Amino acid sequence: MIMKKIFLITTIASTIFAVGCSNNNEVGQEDFHIQENKNTISFVGGIDNNQTATRTSITHTIGNGAIAYWSSGDKIWVKDNSGVFHQSSAGVLNTTKAKGLFNMPNGMYSNGCQVNYVGGSSDGTKVTIAANQSQTVANDFSHAGVSGDCGTAIATGSGSSFVFTLQHKAAYLCLMPRSTNAAFMACKLTGIKIISNNAIAGVYDFSSGNLSTAPISSTSNTISLTTNNFSIPNIETQSFASYVVIAPGVHTLTIQYQLLDPNIGQAGTVTKYVSSTFVAGNIYDIKSNFDTNTIGREYYLWDAKYDTWFGHTADQPYKNDTYDTNGINNYPVSSSDIRWYNPTTSMSARAQNSSKDCPTTNEITWYAKFGDPHWDANELWAWNGMGTVQKGGMWIKKKAYISGFTASIGATGVDYNSNPVLQASFSTPAIQGRPSSSDINKYFFLPAEGRYRFFRDGKTGIMKDVGVTGTYFPSTNTPVVPSAPDGTYALHFTKDFLALSNGGTKKDAIMNWKAQ
Known part of the structure; x- marks a missing residue:
């Protein structure tokens, strides 16, 4: 047998x-x-x-x-x-x-x-x-x-x-x-x-x-x-x-x-x-x-040379509405700090440090208008060496699959890199659920990584909106109002929409990203 x-x-x-x-x-x-x-x-x-x-x-x-x-x-x-x-x-x-x-x-x-x-x-x-x-x-x-x-x-x-x-x-x-x-x-x-x-x-x-x-x-x-x-x-x-x-x-x-x-x-x-x-x-x-x-744990003020928690990683908060118990001592609050944002005032200047590989403001407009955003409420992600699993993020169409995509002009016909339109912003409604398995390779995923707010709820450096929103800087210096140089356009999303936002500030700590 x-x-x-x-x-x-x-x-x-x-x-x-x-x-x-x-x-x-x-x-x-x-x-x-x-x-x-x-x-x-x-x-x-x-x-x-x-x-x-x-x-x-x-x-x-x-x-x-x-x-x-x-x-x-x-x-x-x-x-x-x-x-x-x-x-x-x-x-x-x-x-x-x-x-x-x-x-x-x-x-x-x-x-x-x-x-x-x-x-x-x-x-x-x-x-x-x-x-x-x-x-x-x-x-x-x-x-x-x-x-x-x-x-x-x-x-x-x-x-x-x-x-x-x-x-x-x-x-x-x-x-x-x-x-x-x-x-x-x-x-x-x-x-x-x-x-x-x-x-x-x-x-x-x-x-x-x-x-x-x-x-x-x-x-x-x-x-x-x-x-x-x-x-x-x-x-x-x-x-x-x-x-x-x-x-x-x-x-x-x-x-x-x-x-x-x-x-x-x-x-x-x-x-x-x-x-x-x-x-x-x-x-x-x-x-x-x-x-x-798994994603990195580094959050930066716009084009900063060092990440926000450089030298203080043990005190970095990773839960919503929590902040470093040492307060402003550990979050950068002035230009004398090596972690401060790039202070350039030159309109359309390109980032030189941590944000230099981010998409330009023009490119952000193409993603925001034609990126066919899909909100994924269930996909888990985690920082490298910090905290617990998180979930939520946006699938956005890669530039190769967006007809007419170019860095030289915005999706609305305006060159946002050099001539920002005051208070201009727009959004695209998000589809609920990830793209189909046959199309998933046409999209890239951005986690809803939240951000550290410069000042919110009476606190400096407080973690906000992890799993709820995603905000990502451009590589171009495009303040919404030239008289307020710490303001900036940004890619922003919630479960409901993907947008070119005009409500960003370079003092908030945000993750960097690359155009895909």
Whole structure:
């Protein structure tokens, strides 16, 4: 008897916007026997007969294959000489899960009879790939059978003694998130939602021994996996893996990792994208690095040489409406401070220091008017080495996808770089939700990073509006009112709009950005 094995594994490595794939290889085969005179089928693979009834489980090792086991209560279906499928009794399995005996109470069988394993289905010709799956222990794929694992074989033999090899016909995902950011590592994985451009779950016809190309009922383009607060490791490891059964096929998948920071109650998602041909019988390793959702912690006054909390990083506040307890001693308040904004008064002068790579005011107008803003209320992000996870931000169309985009003139026909229009501002309503997976590469993401206000609520250097608004400086010196040189235009957004704002001040501390 041959142990049923899953051989080589396919690996898919994924980031926020890019995916790489390697070769696809066979998941596994299993050997069975219909024993002479007793109409029984003997399986290699199984479990102690006294255990709780479940369905097949899979033990997976990255790079070294995997082994599929049978569980107590498993049954198979065999097609008799009249073309009717009959269900076996529950398998009698040994304690090593390596062998089992399945009795066929009805039917006559000949060489070439078809054997189906259909998980928990009550019909030997149908398989249900569950739209809602559950995993209670990390790196445990014991839910494979109840989630939709299935297989088929053609038996060879004569009389009542047959041998056959079962081949798996679903596809499988092994999801492995990680992050070196302490904010993400403090979170727990509560679930994973997989959204496809086509069907990946439902009731499939399995009469031929292959899943039908589309479900025959209960069609779903989404699979939700409930997890039991799994940890996020800081290294690439299988120890915290989550598993999903999906229908094979060519799929573009949006994978939303659902996280909860139990310390502050913050919940949100980290989203990744995978496009591939998912072959029946293959298991795919999907590695997701959450560090791509990490941003710097440096906030600057306009074109300052040093960030606002330079020399005082231990006192930098990171929660809304909090400020340094040392007050104005740690926030720059005068031009004698090395962290003060660039004092140039030359109209249209370009930034020379921290803001020199930011878009010009003209470029900001193109984003504000034609950037097709999409507000993302759920995507999590975190500062590098500071605080906890935050969420909220705007997806804005990249300049390559904005017709007529130019730095030489504003989107309204005015050259804002050299001739600011007094009190001119405009906004574009935001669409709620991120762009589609097919268009996401046309957009870039700006977090709603809030800002440190020079003076607000009676405090200097108070953190305001994290997760609520985003404000970003231009690289050009374009004060709204020339007589007030510390005022400036800026890119500004809330959940409702994206705007060219004329209400900025160079004394506020804001993050820098680059045109994309």
